[in-house]
Amino acid sequence: MSAPLPLVGEMSPAATIALAAGIGMAFGWTLERAGLGSAPKLAGQFYFTDFTVFKVMFSAIVTAMLGLFWLGWLGVLDLSSLYVPETHWMPQLAGGLLFGAGFVIAGLCPGTSCVAAASGRGDGALVMAGMFSGVLLAGLLAAPIRDFYDGPTPGGLTLPQFFHLPYGIVVCAVVAMALTAFALAGRWERRA
Amino acid sequence: MPRRSSDPYADPYLAGIGLGVVLLAAFALAGRGLGATGAFASSAAGLVARIAPARAAASPVFARYLAGAGPWSEWLLFELAGVVAGGFLSALAAGRLRRAVERGPHIGRGGRLALAFAGGGIMGGGAVLARGCTSGLALTGGALLSAGSWLFMIAAFAGAYALAPALRKAWR
Amino acid sequence: MGAARVSSHRLLASVAALAGVLAAVAGSPAPRERPAVPASRTGVDVTRLAAAVAHEKDHITALELAEWIRGRRPGLRIIDLRSSGDFDTYHLPRAENLSIESVVSTPFRPDETVVLISDGGAHAAQAWVLLQTLGHRNVYLLRGGLGEWLAEVMNPVLPVNASPEATAAFRRASELSRYFGGVPRNAPAVPSQPDATAVQRRGC
Numbered sequence: 001m002s003a004p005l006p007l008v009g010e011m012s013p014a015a016t017i018a019l020a021a022g023i024g025m026a027f028g029w030t031l032e033r034a035g036l037g038s039a040p041k042l043a044g045q046f047y048f049t050d051f052t053v054f055k056v057m058f059s060a061i062v063t064a065m066l067g068l069f070w071l072g073w074l075g076v077l078d079l080s081s082l083y084v085p086e087t088h089w090m091p092q093l094a095g096g097l098l099f100g101a102g103f104v105i106a107g108l109c110p111g112t113s114c115v116a117a118a119s120g121r122g123d124g125a126l127v128m129a130g131m132f133s134g135v136l137l138a139g140l141l142a143a144p145i146r147d148f149y150d151g152p153t154p155g156g157l158t159l160p161q162f163f164h165l166p167y168g169i170v171v172c173a174v175v176a177m178a179l180t181a182f183a184l185a186g187r188w189e190r191r192a
Numbered sequence: 193m194p195r196r197s198s199d200p201y202a203d204p205y206l207a208g209i210g211l212g213v214v215l216l217a218a219f220a221l222a223g224r225g226l227g228a229t230g231a232f233a234s235s236a237a238g239l240v241a242r243i244a245p246a247r248a249a250a251s252p253v254f255a256r257y258l259a260g261a262g263p264w265s266e267w268l269l270f271e272l273a274g275v276v277a278g279g280f281l282s283a284l285a286a287g288r289l290r291r292a293v294e295r296g297p298h299i300g301r302g303g304r305l306a307l308a309f310a311g312g313g314i315m316g317g318g319a320v321l322a323r324g325c326t327s328g329l330a331l332t333g334g335a336l337l338s339a340g341s342w343l344f345m346i347a348a349f350a351g352a353y354a355l356a357p358a359l360r361k362a363w364r
Numbered sequence: 365m366g367a368a369r370v371s372s373h374r375l376l377a378s379v380a381a382l383a384g385v386l387a388a389v390a391g392s393p394a395p396r397e398r399p400a401v402p403a404s405r406t407g408v409d410v411t412r413l414a415a416a417v418a419h420e421k422d423h424i425t426a427l428e429l430a431e432w433i434r435g436r437r438p439g440l441r442i443i444d445l446r447s448s449g450d451f452d453t454y455h456l457p458r459a460e461n462l463s464i465e466s467v468v469s470t471p472f473r474p475d476e477t478v479v480l481i482s483d484g485g486a487h488a489a490q491a492w493v494l495l496q497t498l499g500h501r502n503v504y505l506l507r508g509g510l511g512e513w514l515a516e517v518m519n520p521v522l523p524v525n526a527s528p529e530a531t532a533a534f535r536r537a538s539e540l541s542r543y544f545g546g547v548p549r550n551a552p553a554v555p556s557q558p559d560a561t562a563v564q565r566r567g568c
Contacts, residue, residue, distance in 0.1 A: 006223035017270045019222055024274020025281070026214040027226055027327075032282035034207035039294045039308075041201075043363040046356035052204045057330060059208025060215060064225075064335035066383045067216040073390055081457035083224045083545060085324060085333040085568055087340030092329075095322025096344040099315050100351025103326075104359055106311025107294075110228035110319065111327040113312065114272060115279030122293040126308035133309075134316020135229070136236040139253035142320065146252050149321065155454055159337040160392075168387035170337055175384030179377055182205075205373055227568030259538065259548045268568070328568020 005077040028115050031056075037115035039107030039123055046104050051185040058178045069171050084156030091149055106130065198287035215335055222267075225332025228275070229319040230257075230268035238263035253320055296363040307362055318348075413496055422492055423507040426516035429479055430540045433457060439476040443467055445487045446510070456481065456513065457544070468494050478503045485509035518546035 011019065034056050035041050044050025071077035103109055108116055108127045116124025142149055160167045202210075218225050237254035240247055241263065248254045257263040283289040295304035319325040322344050324333065330348070333341020416422045424432075432440055433456070442459040444451055451461040462470060464487055472478050478500065480488035488505040495503045506512055515521075520537040523530065538548035 005220045007221050016222070016267070020267045020270035021274035021277070023214065023218045023222065023226070024271035024276075025278035026217070026274075027211070027271070028275035028278025028280075029282040030207055030211045030214060030278075031275075032279045032286070032288070033202040033210075034204055035201035037279055037283065037288075040296060040363060043296070046352050047360075047364060052201075055204035056208040056211060057326070057334075059205050060211035060331055061334040062380055063209045063212025064215040064219070064331070065337065066380065066387070067212065068219060068335060069387050069390075070383065071216075071220065077220055078458055080455070080459065081223055082219055082336065084336050085329055085338045085341050087338060087343075088323065089340065089343070092322040092340045092344045093347050095318040095320070096347025097318070097351035097354075099318030099322060099325060099344070100348035100353075101355045102311045102314030102316075102318055103348065104311075104352040104355050105362075106308050106315060107363070108308070108311075109326045110232065110315065111226075111272075111275060111325070114228070114275045115283075116294070118276045118279035119283035120289055120291045122291065123295065123304055123308040126305050127312040127315075130309035130312020130314075131316045131319075132232050132236060132312075134313035135232045135253075135320055136239070136316075137313070138317045138320035139233065139236055139240065139251045140247065142251055142253045150252050154339075157339045159339055159342060161452055162339045166388075166391040167337075168389065168391045172384040172388035174337070175380050175387075179381060182377070203369060205376060209376065225568065230568055255549075256547060259542065261539070261542060324568040332568055 005071070006081060027111070028118065031112055031115045032119065036112045037108075037119050037121065037124065039116065039121075042109075042112065043104065043107045048188065051189060054185060055182065058181065062175055062178045065171060065174060069167065084158065086153050086155055087157040088149075088151070088153050090151070102134075199285075211331070212335070215331060219335075224267070225328065225335065226271070227268045227324065227328030227332065228272055229323070229325045229328055230266060231272035232316065233257060233320065234263040234266035234269055296361070298364070299362050304362070307359075413493065416496070422489075422505060424479065424504045426506060426508065426513045427537060427540060429456075429506060429513070430517045430544065432477070432479075434540065434543050437477060439473070441472065441476050441478045443470075443478060443480050443491075444510075445480060445482040445491060450483070454510075464491050464494075467491050468498065472500050472503075474500075474502065476502060480505040481510055481513070483509050484511060517541055517544055520546070520548045522548070 031037060035052060036056060041050055042053055045053040068077065068079065068082075072079040106113070106123075106127045108124060110128075110131050113124045113127035113131065117128055118124075158167075159165075160170045163170065201207075215225055233253060234257040237248055237251075237257035240251070240254055241249075241258055248258060257266060280289070293301050293304055295301070299307075315325065322329060322340075324341070324344070326345075326348070329338070329341040330345040334345060429442075433442070440458070442456055444455050444459040444461050445464050445467065446461070448461055451459070455461065459481070467480075468491070472495070478495065480491050480495075480503065482488040482491075485505060485507050486509075488509060489507075492503055492505045508515070516537065517540060520534060520541055522534040526534065534548070541548045
């Protein structure tokens with residue numbers, strides 16, 4: 001009666017490692033193909049000259065979101081067994097702002113910094129080193145702000161649950177917003 | 193900018209769809225999406241645990257990586273190793289493999305490297321607070337319609353756009 | 365931008381738009397409605413039921429359930445009898461949310477293994493009796509309810525000064541716990557109540 005996917009329960013540790021590495025390779029390959037291993041290209045997003053970041057990110061989100069919805073609807077993928085990141089309102093708001101600031105300073109995010117470094121870019125390697133240092137420091141200094149960091153959480157809260165809307169309606173709304181934004185980005189680029 | 197002898201970049205929409213398919217495959221095969229932060233956090237946890245195990249256990253950030261099979265068995269470590277390999281192979285195939293420090297036209301190498309490190313550090317702090325980054329929250333959580341992930345995504349774009357004018361010299 | 369590229373973009377956008385609109389129409393990937401089963405079974409074999417309870421054949425432990433889930437036991441149906449609000453806050457992977465009134469009219473097949481879960485186990489035990497009287501044999505309950513799942517699987521605790529057997533058992537439980545994204549830990553100075561909000565998984 002249960003859906004055939006996800007497969008993870010049936011795999012040996014070695015197969016799990018191979019799967020993780022394989023997925024990572026496809027991820028890294030695709031990012032590099034799109035040019036997201038190049039910091040000046042990424043930074044262009046924030047000066048309205050190069051919308052690649054936005055286009056890649058939201059095409060990916062829409063594709064995966066639609067895929068999840070329909071595979072779930074077909075009963076092929078068991079959505080309830082997927083890991084949904086937990087929602088932590090204040091830490092994710094504050095963390096997001098901080099992350100964005102760091103992103104425009106560095107020109108690369110953690111994933112793309114690995115791609116840049118792998119392509120031979122020294123700046124990519126420095127972003128990775130900075131990221132590691134920042135995580136290390138944050139981890140060591142987190143204990144005093146434990147209550148802020150680890151406060152009560154609604155867990156894996158989703159937008160349909162939050163807005164009390166059917167899953168499909170939210171999916172449709174996100175698709176509509178993304179397509180509109182893509183059209184606007186195209187218009188913006190043609191003007192520039 | 194890619195050199196004339198290297199391939200042009202892929203169309204962003206097609207690359208994005210490809211990325212979405214990879215993400216979907218991750219869900220379907222492994223029951224989880226992509227990520228990067230966890231790899232950094234897990235290795236940091238492992239490092240601190242070697243040097244000062246009490247500090248590691250006392251940290252609400254590191255403690256979660258020390259349970260069970262331990263920080264060096266973290267799924268994301270292997271995934272990120274794959275990202276490095278995949279990025280390398282693609283750059284190699286496209287003729288984009290070269291030692292360089294990519295930067296804006298009006299900043300020096302040293303300045304760029306300093307900003308790269310500083311930006312990375314700030315992102316590290318933000319990613320720890322948010323429990324993720326663009327890969328794990330924006331992409332993965334975004335596709336799953338996670339409320340906190342969407343909030344993170346909007347906040348990250350806002351933070352970047354807000355600071356961009358101050359950083360013109362670095363990029364323009 | 366070439367014409368071919370523009371038209372392929374338009375095609376992709378149309379496909380996405382169609383998939384989105386159909387999603388709105390489809391609403392939710394929820395399980396389809398099941399036909400009601402006639403509630404005309406009679407003959408409650410009280411002796412058999414009492415024996416099953418006395419010989420502990422009516423329930424399974426949380427760790428056993430965790431093994432069944434991870435091992436993808438065929439025909440496993442996990443029925444969560446709590447309110448939908450509680451279910452939305454946290455539920456076991458692959459769990460289905462049914463009220464006790466719906467569960468008695470749900471047509472379980474003989475090859476399905478039904479596991480009933482409620483907060484403390486009382487509703488689950490009551491539903492167990494009801495399903496058994498309807499003739500369903502392959503039904504079990506989680507005797508300690510969701511609390512047992514959280515304590516044994518999600519947040520197993522290694523007590524201070526644990527014996528070697530307890531430590532070995534904790535290690536096995538930890539492995540299962542990690543699979544489900546739980547947080548095995550050593551006993552804290554002050555024992556705490558397991559609660560659904562303490563459930564954490566490795567992040568991203």
